[in-house]
Amino acid sequence: MRNASQSRRTYTDLEMSIPLVFREAIKANYMKPLEARPPPNPLPRNYRADEYCEYHQGNGHKTEACWTLKNRIQDLVANG
Numbered sequence: 001m002r003n004a005s006q007s008r009r010t011y012t013d014l015e016m017s018i019p020l021v022f023r024e025a026i027k028a029n030y031m032k033p034l035e036a037r038p039p040p041n042p043l044p045r046n047y048r049a050d051e052y053c054e055y056h057q058g059n060g061h062k063t064e065a066c067w068t069l070k071n072r073i074q075d076l077v078a079n080g
Helices: 004-008 018-027 067-079
Strands: 048-053 058-060
Touching: 018 067
Parallel strands: none
Antiparallel strands: 048 058
């Protein structure tokens, strides 16, 4: 579920998938994955054990659906 600030933010169309942008940003040393952490306890209702996020290095959601990563990428685009 998105919070109010996420639904209002405008994202640049990068013409490639979020996971691919993330991998390219890693290669260019603009980003790196977060340090892996154990799942939250209790698990949120939207937690998906069968989905993996490359940015968070853990299960819970897909990389493509990671709002934290989308915001970090947009920050990089906006700040050059």
